[in-house]
Amino acid sequence: MERMEEIQIPEIEEKKHWGGPDGRKWKIAAGLLAVGMVVFACSVFAFTKWYFSAERVLLRAFGNLTEEVLERRELWEAATGNGPGEEWNRAKFTTVFNLSGDGLPLTLGVDTTLERDADVRKMKSRTKFSVSNTKLAELEVYGEDKTLVLTLPDFFEENFAFDTERIDEQYNGSLFARIFGTLKGYEISVDLFPKGNPVSWMRYFEGWQENVRIEKLEKSVDISVPEKDNRQYRCGQYRLTIAADWINTLFTDGVEAAGGFWAKDGMTAGVAQDIIINVAMEEENDRIVRISFEEPLVIFVGSEEGRIEVKTSGEVCFLGEGRSVDDILVSMQTELPLTALGIDERLLAVFGNKSGTEDNIIIELRAESLYNEADACVTSDLHKLTVSVDRVGSFKLTGKIKLEPLEEAIEAPAGETIRLFEISEEEYGNMREQVMKKIWRWLKALSIFG
16 A cells, blocks of 8 residues: 655744734833833923023023123223223213203303223313303313312413312311301212222022013014114014012112112112013014013102102114114103202292192103224214203203223323412412403303393
């Protein structure tokens, strides 16, 4: 019988199920991958939300502005050779102002140059007074260490010097006290070169997160600047609400640190309500364009016996194309009671009687600061400073201020110098005669007496 062939039965490979040991590994790996992707997505979302949050965006913008301010400071320090706390040791100020008003038939001009070199303890200022562009008088003040020298070339050939310490004692011991009366209850001293103390402002901002609320407004704003060829800026808006209690604490700390008459007279200062500020920012480059008060800022100053309120509104615009601090435009309005100036009511009676309401002063300011791109020089144009006083009228001040590093040496005034509080009766008589002659010439030039 023929032998049957053995049939080969193929082995069937056992199918691996996900439920086996290897399957469990795949499940764990897949689960970890899924969890990792979720965590990564959440992290990206959280980082994006944090990075592009209103607070983060605004802080970046203020950081950019701070960097540019520090760059300007470095330019100034390099030009003057002075560090923090000594920024104004070598500086030169030049001002040109013109004053006109409702009750002024002529335009008054005041031009001043102030040079200061604290490294050698010298300073000098020259002030020229004019009427309708005609020079009226000139005053020069020179300071060296603890001595002050006055020069009035339109009146006197001599210079007059006195010490800056205890000016009241020098006056009381002079001929002037016998003629005009003594000074009582005053201790007058002048420190021409006070020591600069660098202030760490950051310590005052500790805890700001709990006291400043930042929110992004939904509506964007278009800012147009007519003064700059109607330059246009498309900006997002952010609102800062600063807690009044925090600000008042800072005011209190500042008053205590200042000491002096503030602490002696029990003076206080603070804000009446939370401060609300709007910040307009070009969001594509995180550049602040405008900072403005959403509501007027009300500050109270004074003692318990008498307190005044000062109300301020306005804005500051940073108009540079590539930078923020190349061109700064300031527009402000401040209102305060006339009593804040301490003017006697009898002096105001010549302008009429009170109408039953308190007289107020309204100050409107519009100025522009231009920084030279290559150096530390800055020029401020005072487009308008208008002061309106009830019962008195309006006065307008225009002009220019220039700040630059001091380059030249400061020289003492030429001519003879005499001690002001040591003059004799004869010298005083000569001084009085020269002054009266000059005043008569002014009156004659102005055609007041024919």
